[in-house]
Amino acid sequence: MVASPTSQDSSTDPALINIDDLGFSYNQGKTETIQGVSLHCPEKQVTAFIGPSGCGKSTLLRCINRMNDLVETSKITRGSINIMGQDINAPDVDAIELRKQVGMVFQKYNPFPKSIYENVAYGLRIQGIKNKSTLDEAVERALKGAALWDEVKDRLKDSALGLSGGQQQRLCIARTTAVSPKVILMDEPCSALDPIATAKVEELISELRRDFTIVIVTHSMQQASRISDNTAFFYLGELVEYGDTNKIFSNPSVKQTEDYISGRFG
Amino acid sequence: MHTGGHILSEFDSALKAFKEKTINIGCLAQQNLEGSLQGLFDRNTELCNKVIADDEDVDQLEISIDDDGFIIMSKYRPFASDLRVVVASMKITNVIERISDHAVSIAKRSRKLIRSPELPEVSLIEPIFKHANSMLTDALTAYSDGNQDLALSVISADVELNKLHKKATKQLTKCLEGEAAAHKSYLHLVFISRWLERVGDLAVNIAEDVVYMETATDIRHGGELPE
Numbered sequence: 385m386v387a388s389p390t391s392q393d394s395s396t397d398p399a400l401i402n403i404d405d406l407g408f409s410y411n412q413g414k415t416e417t418i419q420g421v422s423l424h425c426p427e428k429q430v431t432a433f434i435g436p437s438g439c440g441k442s443t444l445l446r447c448i449n450r451m452n453d454l455v456e457t458s459k460i461t462r463g464s465i466n467i468m469g470q471d472i473n474a475p476d477v478d479a480i481e482l483r484k485q486v487g488m489v490f491q492k493y494n495p496f497p498k499s500i501y502e503n504v505a506y507g508l509r510i511q512g513i514k515n516k517s518t519l520d521e522a523v524e525r526a527l528k529g530a531a532l533w534d535e536v537k538d539r540l541k542d543s544a545l546g547l548s549g550g551q552q553q554r555l556c557i558a559r560t561t562a563v564s565p566k567v568i569l570m571d572e573p574c575s576a577l578d579p580i581a582t583a584k585v586e587e588l589i590s591e592l593r594r595d596f597t598i599v600i601v602t603h604s605m606q607q608a609s610r611i612s613d614n615t616a617f618f619y620l621g622e623l624v625e626y627g628d629t630n631k632i633f634s635n636p637s638v639k640q641t642e643d644y645i646s647g648r649f650g
Numbered sequence: 651m652h653t654g655g656h657i658l659s660e661f662d663s664a665l666k667a668f669k670e671k672t673i674n675i676g677c678l679a680q681q682n683l684e685g686s687l688q689g690l691f692d693r694n695t696e697l698c699n700k701v702i703a704d705d706e707d708v709d710q711l712e713i714s715i716d717d718d719g720f721i722i723m724s725k726y727r728p729f730a731s732d733l734r735v736v737v738a739s740m741k742i743t744n745v746i747e748r749i750s751d752h753a754v755s756i757a758k759r760s761r762k763l764i765r766s767p768e769l770p771e772v773s774l775i776e777p778i779f780k781h782a783n784s785m786l787t788d789a790l791t792a793y794s795d796g797n798q799d800l801a802l803s804v805i806s807a808d809v810e811l812n813k814l815h816k817k818a819t820k821q822l823t824k825c826l827e828g829e830a831a832a833h834k835s836y837l838h839l840v841f842i843s844r845w846l847e848r849v850g851d852l853a854v855n856i857a858e859d860v861v862y863m864e865t866a867t868d869i870r871h872g873g874e875l876p877e
Contacts, residue, residue, distance in 0.1 A: 606727055633729050635866035645729045647656045 399424035400566065400597045401448060405463035408440075408447055413461045417443050419621040420463065425614070430589060430598045432612035432629065434605065436649065439618040441601045445569050448472075448599060449486035450479045467567065484511070487560035491572040493553040495544035500527075500536050503544045503555055507563035522562055529595075530558035531588050550581020554588060561592065568592065570600040574607065586611050605645050609633040617641045661726045665735065668718050669794075672739040672746075675711040676790040679746045682708065682753035683786065683849065687779045690760035690772065690842070698764070701757040708750040715743045731863075738863035742793060745855045749786065752845040752852075759838040766835050771825060774818040775842055781811045782846040782853070789856035798864045798876065804857035805869075808850050815847035 401424065408418040418440045425431040433441035443452065447465060450472060452458045465472050472482055484507075495503050504523045513519060523540070527533040532554045536547070544555055553573060560568055570589070574582040589611050592598060602608050608615055609629060616626040617640075625632065625641040636642045643649045656662045682701045689697035719740040722728065728736055763772070785807050792801035822843070825836045858870050865876035 605729060609729070634733070636730060642730050646732045647658060647661065647726075648654065649657065 398427055400427040400468060401425040401599070402466040403444070403448075403463070404466070406444070406447065406465060407461035407463055408443060408452065409459045409461050410443075410452075410455060410457060412457050413459050416461055417621050418447070421618075421621075421623045422463070423616055423623060423626050425597060425599055427597050428593055428595070429613040430593050430600060430611055431614045431616065432608035433599065433601045433616050433618060434603075434608050434644070435618035435624075436644070437603075438620075440621040441616075441618045442571055444618070445571055445599060445601050448567065448569055449483050449488055451483075451488065453479050484563055485565050486567040486569060487563065487565040488569045488571070489553070489556050489560055489573045491575050493549060493556050493576065495547075495552050495555050495559070497543065497545055499541045500544050500547070500555060501540040504558050504562045506559060511563065526558040526562035527555075529561055529592070530554045531584060531591070532558055548581070550577050550584055553577060553581065553585055557585070557588060557592075561596065565596065567597045567599065570598065572601055572603060575603065582607075605633070617644060619644070658726065661722075661728075661732075664718075664722055664726070665728075665732065668715070668722060668739060669735065671711065671715050671718065672743055673790065673794050675708060675715060675743055675746050676793070678704065678708050678711065679750040679753065680783070680786055680790065682750045683756070683783060686753045686757035686760060687775070687783075689757055690763060690775065693764045693768065695761055695764055698757040698761045702754050705750050705754045708747055712743050712747040716740055731866075734863045734866060738859040739793075742856050742859050745852045745859075749849055749852050752849055756842050756845050759842055763835055763838050766832070769832060769835055769839070771822060771836065771839060774821060775839060775846070778811065778814045778818055778843055778846045781807070781814055782849045785811065785850050785853040786856075789853040789860070792857060792860045793863075796860070796864050798861055801857035801860040801864075802875070805854050808854050811847060811850040815843050818843045 403421055403423050403425075406418055406421045407416045409416050421440075421444060433445060435441050446452045447460070448467075460473050467482075467486065470477065496506060498506070501523055504526050505519045508519055508522055513522070524533060524537075527536060532551060535551060536542075536555075544552065547555060553576075557568075557573075574585050577585065586607065589598060589600070593613075600608075600612065612629045614627065615629045615632040617624045617632070617636075617638075619640060625636055625638045627637070632641060633645060636645065682704055685697050685701040685704070688694065689701065719736050722736050723733075726732075763769070785804050788800050788807070789804045791797065792804065819840055822836050822840050826833055861867060861869050861876060867873065867876040869875055
């Protein structure tokens with residue numbers, strides 16, 4: 385049994401994502417992978433989810449843009465997730481529309497086997513934008529925002545698959561931001577990258593928080609402490625502690641959090 | 651979830667050895683302090699010389715502890731209470747080294763006093779030394795045991811030490827107004843009293859770091875005490 389979370393509101397800033405008593409099951413409700421989690425992610429801040437494998441952090445992340453809908457036997461067993469006041473699991477909410485507002489960057493970078501330009505323009509084209517100059521501007525803006533423009537501006541027509549791993553991941557971030565979502569979800573975005581590429585993505589995340597609300601799952605304590613404003617620690621599907629990142633990593637309130645972040649957990 | 655040792659047992663060993671080294675430098679500095687005063691009270695120049703020589707060990711240990719602290723931080727990237735232990739220990743080590751420097755200063759003045767005729771006013775130093783040394787013992791024990799209450803008691807005890815120092819200085823100043831032949835000796839005693847009062851302040855610094863290490867509360871410069 386884990387302790388009750390000490391705080392559900394990490395900051396006094398207005399929350400963009402409100403998760404309230406959320407329960408989630410992968411097997412039609414027989415067992416809950418997420419058990420009554422409540423937390424609020426403030427707008428234009430970075431919230432990190434940490435915890436050991438199997439604690440439910442990635443599952444919760446995927447609940448935020450309903451990626452779990454793709455798992456047939458999955459089910460929200462209780463509670464709700466509201467984004468900008470809208471219950472995202474309400475019957476009238478279209479998951480595809482939701483994902484335009486809530487983009488996602490995955491652990492393994494996954495650019496389409498298309499050109500660099502087309503990767504970034506893809507989401508905009510799906511939205512029906514055909515005007516070339518509008519697309520050009522949006523692609524340039526997104527690539528600049530992802531700190532990739534200078535590296536690729538002379539080879540926009542080259543295959544995205546020819547980029548380095550770090551560049552491919554930043555391209556995926558540009559692809560996500562090009563459609564101007566409100567929220568960006570990141571599931572261990574640096575786990576396949578070397579330290580230099582990781583540093584670039586981390587710098588990028590710091591820049592992106594000006595325009596986007598970011599939720600990131602990471603196994604790296606150092607990364608969570610460096611890049612996030614708020615940190616939530618999960619264990620066995622429950623939220624153990626949620627609070628200001630500096631506080632969590634310097635003086636957590638719950639012993640289980642201290643044990644986990646300081647490596648006394650096995 | 652278990653709440654025992656670190657997942658890297660090597661880290662636990664490194665942190666334990668690091669703390670033991672910090673306790674060790676504290677013991678050496680305290681031995682030097684006691685030696686310097688014992689040298690004065692027993693008029694033992696040999697003891698004073700030993701204190702001056704032994705300070706080198708404290709200096710070298712300070713450098714070694716700083717190195718170990720940097721290695722632990724860069725190698726294991728400690729967080730929360732582990733990080734506070736490393737940072738507080740490095741700060742405490744620096745304070746302890748300064749205490750040993752004060753012991754050397756006291757030993758040097760004691761040697762000069764020993765060369766002159768014995769003064770009854772030397773006895774004024776004894777209660778100041780006892781109080782300062784007791785504060786230092788408590789501060790080091792508080793560090794070793796992680797005892798926040800004992801650390802807080804060190805901070806309270808400083809008031810009494812200041813009173814003792816003030817009282818002795820007042821009496822020694824009166825002595826300075828009289829017999830000119832012993833002026834230098836009285837001045838030596840004033841300095842020794844002052845350094846012991848500083849040792850008390852440094853013991854308070856150690857205690858403050860212990861409170862931070864244990865509770866993450868910074869009580870320096872009027873900071874609020876932990877709940």
